[in-house]
Amino acid sequence: MVEKIIFFKLNKLLERALLQMIKKNSETELKVYSIQKEDEDSTKNLFKNEYFRGAFFEYTVNKRDSCKKINIINQLSPKTKIYVFSNKITDELVSLLEYRKINKIILMPLSYQDVKQVITELSDSKNIDVDPTVIKLRRLIINQQFKKTYSELLAICSKLKDQISSENISDELDKIGQLILKSDENSKKLKFFSDFDLDLLEHKSSDPIIEFFIFELMDIFYQNKLIQKKPIFVDVFKYINQNIESDLYLSNVASQSNISASYLSREISNEFGFSFNKYIQVKKVEDAKKKFYFDGEKVIDVSFKLSFSEPSYFSKIFKKIQGETPIQYKKSILLDKEKAGSKK
Template structure:
């Protein structure tokens, strides 16, 4: 799914482009701008793969705006729109590696021909970890998906500079890409609406791992519900009782589903048992408590339905590969 930005000071032109581009399922319009400054601001907040930009606008020209956008995102492809034929602009466009120039008025045939030939080979994501995340989301092994999150997080923090803006843009591209992979027919959710991302979280790799886990969990749930609609009630029951000590019998009784059928379809979609999934979810809540509160291990075990702190220690060690004490040391 490619993110498209329309930049033109003519409202009618923006509306016409939106109508044409919206007919292509692999392209989604993430925003519109009436001038270059607005376009630059949008590109600094969200990953943009393709821009249709007017060359003559109030303030800076489309070429000037394109230069600034390319400085931050060199892989973003820009298509220039213009009612004028000017060699000076054409020369600057070539220097900016702008490959496509549309003369106004733009026809649907021109747009369709271009978009139909726009392939992944023409765009390399500014975030290589997105492809890794998409592979994990499609693995149908929830435990392997979780294990792979650490590698993604470590790569991002080792490859980025200290810029919060750069980190945020990277994580938003990954999150939005995962969300878009669900391919909603009639709606598009913004990742930061479903999963808010305060700047203060971006300095902590453990917090970002939890944030990414929540998105992966959502992806798995939605795909599973599409395949087996009865799982919607199962996930709702789990969400309502996740902090309690719950059994498989309680889940099936509360969701009106047989244990055998639930076990089969859940493993088919997640690659693990329902109870293993719940333990994984609980450990994320344990980590959240250790990160954001001063509760000790015994308090957290009691709040999340573990029999005793020693059992929580055992489950945590098995899932995380380190003890709770080691995890707390990392936070410090």
């Protein structure tokens, strides 16, 4: 069976690249239509009389025109899968994803792997859908306090791990970061995978990596959110992030940032849903988990490195936040690595 797909006003270079990929990777015959000039009435007539498996738009140009045609396709041919090429994630595109008006954003410069996946799915006649877990994560982060999102972190990561391959983990998580932060500039802050590559190659275990990434993602988001409201918090978070291993008391952070302790406490509580001290404890526990996973450090060493007065107090805080003791956590990640290693 011949499946039809349609290109709407794609630039010639992009169109040529797609045609080459289709020819090389399509498992069934895909007939390609290329439309360079098409008004709304013509688009309506086209989709009334023809069924297209997929429609491709370039969102960097003719945004308004593209949105109109996307709406027409949704009304007349709801089974048509819509893909949008864009050089960045925008609020408009995220809204289209959230309301399921488009099926995928393909970031440019063009990724061969992304396009190959789309072409394969089209030729297999599979139903391609927006990843609901990522959409839920974005809605949760945008609409809820840090505390609420953090309470669901493990559940979200558990769902994500089944959808992300360890071979492409850095690329796939970076795309999630761009979707949440909607900015290439912000997402660059999340590119910390270069330090993790050797570990990934050795252990092939993606579960903790996903959790570490999502925590950093949400932490950056909420910090930036408060900074946009109160620019003075640039200094607050800069000091906290750079000194997370030190003793971070409300009074000394406030003093370093030239604001009152009561003001700092109130704003952190309002934005994050945690007291200042609890927020710092959460960040220290997340930092400890990285030290356990990547460096295999001992509990006693990590507790002192993070400026806890006693290992027993560190273990108490860790269990209260993580739900298990540091020793139990270390055992679980060791087992996780062993299982991942056995799959090599």
